Amino acid sequence: xxxxxxxxxxxxxxxxxxxxxxxxxxxxxxxxxxxxxxxxxxxxxxxxxxxxxxxxxxxxxxxxxxxxxxxxxxxxxxxxxxxxxxxxxxxxxxxxxxxxxxxxxxxxxxxxxxxxxxxxxxxxxxxxxxxxxxxxxxxxxxxxxxxxxxxxxxxxxxxxxxxxxxxxxxxxxxxxxxxxxxxxxxxxxxxxxxxxxxxxxxxxxxxxxxxxxxxxxxxxxxxxxxxxxxxxxxxxxxxxxxxxxxxxxxxxxxxxxxxxxxxxxxxxxxxxxxxxxxxxxxxxxxxxxxxxxxxxxxxxxxxxxxxxxxxxxxxxxxxxxxxxxxxxxxxxxxxxxxxxxxxx
Amino acid sequence: xxxxxxxxxxxxxxxxxxxxxxxxxxxxxxxxxxxxxxxxxxxxxxxxxxxxxxxxxxxxxxxxxxxxxxxxxxxxxxxxxxxxxxxxxxxxxxxxxxxxxxxxxxxxxxxxxxxxxxxxxxxxxxxxxxxxxxxxxxxxxxxxxxxxxxxxxxxxxxxxxxxxxxxxxxxxxxxxxxxxxxxxxxxxxxxxxxxxxxxxxxxxxxxxxxxxxxxxxxxxxxxxxxxxxxxxxxxxxxxxxxxxxxxxxxxxxxxxxxxxxxxxxxxxxxxxxxxxxxxxxxxxxxxxxxxxxxxxxxxxxxxxxxxxxxxxxxxxxxxxxxxxxxxxxxxxxxxxxxxxxxxxxxxxxxxxxx
Numbered sequence: 001x002x003x004x005x006x007x008x009x010x011x012x013x014x015x016x017x018x019x020x021x022x023x024x025x026x027x028x029x030x031x032x033x034x035x036x037x038x039x040x041x042x043x044x045x046x047x048x049x050x051x052x053x054x055x056x057x058x059x060x061x062x063x064x065x066x067x068x069x070x071x072x073x074x075x076x077x078x079x080x081x082x083x084x085x086x087x088x089x090x091x092x093x094x095x096x097x098x099x100x101x102x103x104x105x106x107x108x109x110x111x112x113x114x115x116x117x118x119x120x121x122x123x124x125x126x127x128x129x130x131x132x133x134x135x136x137x138x139x140x141x142x143x144x145x146x147x148x149x150x151x152x153x154x155x156x157x158x159x160x161x162x163x164x165x166x167x168x169x170x171x172x173x174x175x176x177x178x179x180x181x182x183x184x185x186x187x188x189x190x191x192x193x194x195x196x197x198x199x200x201x202x203x204x205x206x207x208x209x210x211x212x213x214x215x216x217x218x219x220x221x222x223x224x225x226x227x228x229x230x231x232x233x234x235x236x237x238x239x240x241x242x243x244x245x246x247x248x249x250x251x252x253x254x255x256x257x258x259x260x261x262x263x264x265x266x267x268x269x270x271x272x273x274x275x276x277x278x279x280x281x282x283x284x285x286x287x288x289x290x291x292x293x294x295x296x297x298x299x300x301x302x303x304x305x306x307x308x309x310x311x312x313x314x315x316x317x318x319x320x321x322x323x324x325x326x327x328x329x330x331x332x333x334x335x336x337x338x339x340x341x342x343x344x
Numbered sequence: 345x346x347x348x349x350x351x352x353x354x355x356x357x358x359x360x361x362x363x364x365x366x367x368x369x370x371x372x373x374x375x376x377x378x379x380x381x382x383x384x385x386x387x388x389x390x391x392x393x394x395x396x397x398x399x400x401x402x403x404x405x406x407x408x409x410x411x412x413x414x415x416x417x418x419x420x421x422x423x424x425x426x427x428x429x430x431x432x433x434x435x436x437x438x439x440x441x442x443x444x445x446x447x448x449x450x451x452x453x454x455x456x457x458x459x460x461x462x463x464x465x466x467x468x469x470x471x472x473x474x475x476x477x478x479x480x481x482x483x484x485x486x487x488x489x490x491x492x493x494x495x496x497x498x499x500x501x502x503x504x505x506x507x508x509x510x511x512x513x514x515x516x517x518x519x520x521x522x523x524x525x526x527x528x529x530x531x532x533x534x535x536x537x538x539x540x541x542x543x544x545x546x547x548x549x550x551x552x553x554x555x556x557x558x559x560x561x562x563x564x565x566x567x568x569x570x571x572x573x574x575x576x577x578x579x580x581x582x583x584x585x586x587x588x589x590x591x592x593x594x595x596x597x598x599x600x601x602x603x604x605x606x607x608x609x610x611x612x613x614x615x616x617x618x619x620x621x622x623x624x625x626x627x628x629x630x631x632x633x634x635x636x637x638x639x640x641x642x643x644x645x646x647x648x649x650x651x652x653x654x655x656x657x658x659x660x661x662x663x664x665x666x667x668x669x670x671x672x673x674x675x676x677x678x679x680x681x682x683x684x685x686x687x688x689x690x691x692x693x694x695x696x697x698x
Contacts, residue, residue: 241462243458243460243461243462244462244463244464244465246423246458246462247456247458247462247463247464247475248464249423249450250421250423250450250454250455250456250458250533251450251451251455251456251475251476251479251523251527252446252447252448252449252450252451252476252479253447253479254447257479262464265466266464266465266466
């Protein structure tokens, strides 16, 4: 006897439900408990259960249990998986290649070329010797504690993913800034990408691709980190002074000239702020992605957790912090240089 | 200088709202701005505007904020499209232009100066000045000479590599004017170009514009809310109120014959001696007069005549134009002209009725 029997009895749906016996279908834990205790629990009004799928199922066989819902979702995903894979696999294959090549490249260049090269890049971007010193010290320290290879792997993944984020994010942001409708469609998607817990990205991806493929973690990182660059590109272009746009129109600029000659240059500070955020977020995700075979410092963090190696966990954590500081400072220095050249 | 009409606006209406065509019918049947807003939730921007702008002269469109003057000037290069009406430039209806013709119009035939300067903050002074040629695809080396010439003409030499934020407001607007001049267009649209500048700089800029105008004779369309500025610059003055034209014509004429209390109210606070010219108050005659106290030019201000006469109201002057007599000026007429006519010497009363 279940709480909600009366609904089906009163509505005359008993026949549709089939006989109200407890046969067929997997048993819930509560049923099992009841069976062993041998007595039907009497339910007081205070304890009336919510009419959930499981509780309705108790009263009527025809109503599915909630476990049927989750297994249905799973079956549905598995059913479309193969056809989805036919489309998505070739499309994302270049990502695997890019990640593999970059990982190979960053690790095969000897340290005595790589570290000066990184210092040179940071000087070219930031024009600050202090910054170069910071880069040298951080990489020197990481190499000194024998984390050089891991650091390079993490850096390679971030370079590739951040580059792809910018490659797709900036045009998407531009499209959003030009049409209110596109913006209305995109904002909920971006909100979802941003609020979905990072682990949730991984679940369908694991089913879709084999765990040995780099694109698995590549996609997870990109989906997670692309949001700020899209948002800030859109915002930046929308914030460009309307008077300046009007002047561009009044002197007969074409849309293309306006976009590349006025809107993007003036939105650049915001776009760069988006790139900075994107890099930071891909660094956060690269640790989580080590759960699905992403190489780098994240693997060490994971080792720290899994085998309770406190020292390894802390040191690799520190390594990630150092990497974050460097990437943040270098991109911020680039941003500051852009701002200085066009501040009002 | 010819008196050809360069820009001609015919029966122009602009209504802002969801269904302007429907609202237009109501307006044509005589509905006013407030009723249209209250009953149909549409804003009447411009109401049956007809203006002829003479080539080579300065046409000033004047009105208070909300009168539609900035909307009107944006119809001339179609930054705003009208609800109904025609805009003819050199006899061509620009409303029939396609995108390419319109760009050509904006690049070569019209240039614009903005109230807030609207310089490109990421480009240098020289690059800003060369905007028009650069839009055509000319490289910096090609337009640099031309741009430098105009920068020098507006008094900005040696600032080529500065960025706009490094310049003061007055200097920025000089760049704005140089930018408009570098396009070598016949028509210059100036949207409250000097309103954001402080008074002394504004006077400087007005004088600069008058100088340039004497030299270049462009067709200037100038928007302002300042009557002193309007009277100083205008060859043809158009006064707008709530989207329709209250009065238009020669400034002197408007000043001496205000059409309605609104205009009277406007002109009441003006220093008439400085604005009115001898030709507006003289008696037209070529008869040689007997005793005169001296000769004055037909374009002198009354202020200068008063100064010359030393305040003696019995004086008479012979008015000369290009060395020939065109009229006689009695000081008594001059003094009478200094007081606003039309029975409304009191601006407060005009304000109440207007």
